[in-house]
Amino acid sequence: MIWNTKKMKLRGNKKTSFNEFPQVRQKKHSSVSVAIKKVTENPESPILANDEYTLKIANSIYDKKRVYRLAYEIYLDKGFIQENNKKEYTIKADLSPDATILFLEDKKGHMVGSMTLITDSSQEVPASNLYKSELNQIKAKGNKIVEFSRFVIAKDERNSKEILSLLTNYTYLYAYHQLNGDVIVAQVNPSHQFFYKHILQFDQLGQEKECPVVRGAPAVLMVKSMQEMKKLIEICLKRSIEKKTKKMKRLIYNSYFNAEKEADVIRKMRSLKSIEIYNRPRNHPILQRLKLLTHRRTSAIV
Numbered sequence: 001m002i003w004n005t006k007k008m009k010l011r012g013n014k015k016t017s018f019n020e021f022p023q024v025r026q027k028k029h030s031s032v033s034v035a036i037k038k039v040t041e042n043p044e045s046p047i048l049a050n051d052e053y054t055l056k057i058a059n060s061i062y063d064k065k066r067v068y069r070l071a072y073e074i075y076l077d078k079g080f081i082q083e084n085n086k087k088e089y090t091i092k093a094d095l096s097p098d099a100t101i102l103f104l105e106d107k108k109g110h111m112v113g114s115m116t117l118i119t120d121s122s123q124e125v126p127a128s129n130l131y132k133s134e135l136n137q138i139k140a141k142g143n144k145i146v147e148f149s150r151f152v153i154a155k156d157e158r159n160s161k162e163i164l165s166l167l168t169n170y171t172y173l174y175a176y177h178q179l180n181g182d183v184i185v186a187q188v189n190p191s192h193q194f195f196y197k198h199i200l201q202f203d204q205l206g207q208e209k210e211c212p213v214v215r216g217a218p219a220v221l222m223v224k225s226m227q228e229m230k231k232l233i234e235i236c237l238k239r240s241i242e243k244k245t246k247k248m249k250r251l252i253y254n255s256y257f258n259a260e261k262e263a264d265v266i267r268k269m270r271s272l273k274s275i276e277i278y279n280r281p282r283n284h285p286i287l288q289r290l291k292l293l294t295h296r297r298t299s300a301i302v
Helices: 031-041 061-078 128-139 160-178 190-199 226-238 259-271 285-290
Strands: 008-011 014-017 053-057 099-106 111-119 145-153 183-188 209-211 217-225
Touching (some): 053 160, 061 099, 061 111, 061 145, 111 160, 128 145, 128 183, 128 209, 128 217, 160 226, 160 259, 183 190, 190 217
Antiparallel strands (some): 008 014, 183 217
């Protein structure tokens, strides 16, 4: 909050405190915005080693609530949502078996970032509420859609650039190899559009619209074929720095896992047993039959 430095003002013969006037909110930048700015302004700077963080899947009620509370803190601070008693930001897709929540933890067990992946396996993805006709064009070609949603990074993370790189790398690998997706879609704030377009090489589909889920904040739909992304990553990692164009040097894919590390991550993802089952709601028939309780399970990948 910003307050006027003058303590008192005379209004006629009455002294009035400036504290009686409406508070003015400063424009705040989320940690995702800060990380995007770092990558956009200096894309060629090195990314730190990733052994400081562990990727996990939020299968337990405890971990899901941690994600909801982290998202609540970030979205409330940005003015995208209103306060609620639970202090959690949930979406309808959280009740669906089509939703997977990935998050990163540091060595102290602190959650530093999260991304929710939602497929159109049994119902439409959330972006269909605003961009139904645009997404129908993608589905008409037989593509399986994976929406990247609720992307948050904890406040004041000094390694926000690294977290951004790791989360986008991990979510791509999970969406492509574990969820068998064909096209990634994301509803993003226009202020992040440059990052998605020039650093991730996404394309805009449709026009800018107001998103009621975040109190009418503007949103644009960005999309990317996973096959195209896979090719870009391979080119960025194989081509020497001397042979890369200036445009290619800007891509975040230059910081992604090399082939050996990627293969190891994919192997660990696939080795998780019954991951689809553990990802279902607690009252799902499959869980009842197998007598599995999601609140007793947390899956660490890497």
